[in-house]
Amino acid sequence: xxxxxxxxxxxxxQRAVNDAGCLSRELMNDAMTHCSDDDLRRDVTIxxxxxxxxxxxxxxxxxxxxxxxxxxxxxxxxxxxxxxDGRLDIKELIRGLLRVRGDSQRSDTVSVLLSMRSxxxx
Numbered sequence: 001x002x003x004x005x006x007x008x009x010x011x012x013x014q015r016a017v018n019d020a021g022c023l024s025r026e027l028m029n030d031a032m033t034h035c036s037d038d039d040l041r042r043d044v045t046i047x048x049x050x051x052x053x054x055x056x057x058x059x060x061x062x063x064x065x066x067x068x069x070x071x072x073x074x075x076x077x078x079x080x081x082x083x084x085d086g087r088l089d090i091k092e093l094i095r096g097l098l099r100v101r102g103d104s105q106r107s108d109t110v111s112v113l114l115s116m117r118s119x120x121x122x
Contacts, residue, residue: 006063007093008035013054014046023053045087051077068101076100 012031017023019031054060055073064073080088080096088096 002063002066003094003097006060006067006097007090008032009057009060009063010046010051010054010088010093011035011044014044014050017047017050018044023050025057028054028057043089045089046093048077048081048086051088067097069097 009028009032012035013023013028015035016027016031020027055064055076061073069076077088079100080092082092082096
């Protein structure tokens with residue numbers, strides 16, 4: 001699922017920052033290889049700096065294109081940051097991505113909502 005892959009990339013990058021105090025492609029890729037679905041259930045929030053660092057990756061830009069997220073990328077973080085605290089949690093990411101997404105199909109929306117519910121239940 002492309003949405004889950006995007007979430008994993010963001011969370012892996014933030015964990016690399018939290019663990020190493022900095023972020024590089026190498027650290028991000030290493031964290032990504034060790035990122036599991038269970039990691040997405042942890043209380044990790046994405047900083048604005050990490051978000052924009054990850055958005056510079058061509059693979060992430062391609063994911064956003066594939067997900068029909070055409071929102072102006074320079075403002076995307078602020079659009080997703082529903083509570084305005086400068087950090088994104090899993091709920092803000094999922095709800096925000098659904099909101100800014102292009103013509104999503106009903107099955108896509110149901111799939112993401114079910115994923116979100118499984119994160120909340122654990």
